[in-house]
Structure formats: structure tokens, C-alpha cells
Amino acid sequence: MTVFQGLFFLVFGVGLILVALQGAQRGWLPNGPNGFKQGEGVRKSESPVAFWFFFLLYGGGGVALTIYAVRLMVGSAGPLPLK
Numbered sequence: 001m002t003v004f005q006g007l008f009f010l011v012f013g014v015g016l017i018l019v020a021l022q023g024a025q026r027g028w029l030p031n032g033p034n035g036f037k038q039g040e041g042v043r044k045s046e047s048p049v050a051f052w053f054f055f056l057l058y059g060g061g062g063v064a065l066t067i068y069a070v071r072l073m074v075g076s077a078g079p080l081p082l083k
Contacts, residue, residue: 002073002075007073027045029054
């Protein structure tokens with residue numbers, strides 16, 4: 001179960017980092033109930049404070065998940081309990 005959780009969190013962590021980097025290049029980050037559809041989201045040109053908030057949220061979440069995944073696979077962190 002540890003390997004599965006480690007790979008799962010690694011994929012999602014790297015994915016969040018890639019979304020943040022892609023948003024920095026395009027100037028648009030997704031948010032809202034429709035997920036990654038183009039209609040919802042914040043643009044850097046229209047609302048820079050919200051854009052950088054979501055950039056830090058996606059980037060920070062991605063880094064935290066990636067670090068936790070590496071710690072899981074190395075053995076220095078325990079897996080999440082399944083109940």
C-alpha cells in the first residue's frame with residue numbers, strides 16, 4: 001500500500017506543479033467547479049492577486065505532495081490509514 005500511495009501522491013504532486021508552471025507561461029490558471037475547462041479560471045492580466053494566490057496554492061500543494069510521496073517511498077513517512 002505504501003508504494004501505491006507514494007506513486008499516487010507523486011503523480012498528483014508533479015501534476016499540480018506542471019499546472020502551476022503552465023499557468024505562469026499562459027497567464028491563466030483554472031479554478032472553480034468546472035475543473036480545467038477554459039471558461040473558469042483567473043487571468044494574470046485581469047486579477048493578478050488571485051492569479052498569484054492560485055499559483056502559490058497549486059505550486060505549494062504540488063511540492064508538499066511530491067515531498068510526501070518521496071518520503072513514503074524512501075520509508076521515512078508512514079502511509080495514510082485506510083478505514
